[in-house]
Amino acid sequence: MKPVMIAKNINKTFILHNQGAAHLPVLRQQNLEIFAGECVVLNGSSGSGKSSLLRSLYGNYQVDEGELLISQGEQWLDLATAQAREIIALRRNTIGWVSQFLRVIPRLSALDIVMQPMLENGISDSQAKTKAETLLSHLNVPERLWSLAPATFSGGEQQRVNIARGFALDYPILLLDEPTASLDKHNAQQVVELILAAKQRGAAIVGIFHDVWVRDLVADRLHNMQQPAQLAG
Numbered sequence: 533m534k535p536v537m538i539a540k541n542i543n544k545t546f547i548l549h550n551q552g553a554a555h556l557p558v559l560r561q562q563n564l565e566i567f568a569g570e571c572v573v574l575n576g577s578s579g580s581g582k583s584s585l586l587r588s589l590y591g592n593y594q595v596d597e598g599e600l601l602i603s604q605g606e607q608w609l610d611l612a613t614a615q616a617r618e619i620i621a622l623r624r625n626t627i628g629w630v631s632q633f634l635r636v637i638p639r640l641s642a643l644d645i646v647m648q649p650m651l652e653n654g655i656s657d658s659q660a661k662t663k664a665e666t667l668l669s670h671l672n673v674p675e676r677l678w679s680l681a682p683a684t685f686s687g688g689e690q691q692r693v694n695i696a697r698g699f700a701l702d703y704p705i706l707l708l709d710e711p712t713a714s715l716d717k718h719n720a721q722q723v724v725e726l727i728l729a730a731k732q733r734g735a736a737i738v739g740i741f742h743d744v745w746v747r748d749l750v751a752d753r754l755h756n757m758q759q760p761a762q763l764a765g
């Protein structure tokens with residue numbers, strides 16, 4: 533079986549231009565292969581570069597060196613050198629991103645926010661609505677909130693709308709940035725179920741998880757980051 537995503541010899545250093553051009557090495561020779569149906573958890577101390585690696589895998593951060601290959605049938609797209617429009621296309625139907633924060637879209641209801649990625653991919657209105665309702669129910673977002681814009685929701689409610697949106701489409705690759713942070717145990721367990729179901733259908737998942745018990749339930753293996761002290765040399 534071939535991987536769905538390959539990171540090869542990734543290096544990245546932040547240069548802080550407004551602080552005397554200080555150099556902050558964050559990723560050094562990172563190598564990672566992710567296969568369909570598995571969840572790889574990024575593991576390391578605070579500041580070891582987990583979020584930076586995940587953002588690089590989503591094309592948010594430009595790496596300095598290395599390749600970030602995404603399988604496209606027989607071909608590979610290298611995120612490290614891809615055009616912005618190629619990255620946008622990839623995000624539409626290939627790589628999903630779930631963070632703990634919802635970027636609230638003004639005046640759009642919670643239901644519309646969850647339906648949006650499905651509608652953009654040609655799924656019918658009624659199918660998208662059914663799936664969105666199922667996800668919002670699964671994540672215990674009260675039905676009375678579904679038709680409201682999430683700007684006034686609690687942090688946990690916004691987070692659960694965001695997770696529902698992230699799991700709305702069956703992306704082949706899912707990147708999860710602490711999706712259960714600050715959820716109560718019951719709701720975190722509901723997210724674990726979504727992750728296990730995504731693996732079952734063949735999604736390749738890379739995630740960061742604050743809670744060890746969540747990590748232990750979802751991880752097939754850990755990818756250990758280098759410690760910041762090792763990066764400095």
Ligand SMILES: Nc1ncnc2c1ncn2[C@@H]1O[C@H](COP(=O)(O)OP(=O)(O)OP(=O)(O)O)[C@@H](O)[C@H]1O
Binds near residue numbers: 556580584
């Ligand atoms: N946009 C940025 N500009 C400059 N430095 C950054 C940027 N993003 C991250 N860093 C630095 O890179 C290092 C790694 O940060 P990162 O957020 O990737 O670590 P992390 O392992 O996810 O940490 P945590 O577990 O605390 O969230 C930190 O020292 C951070 O200050």
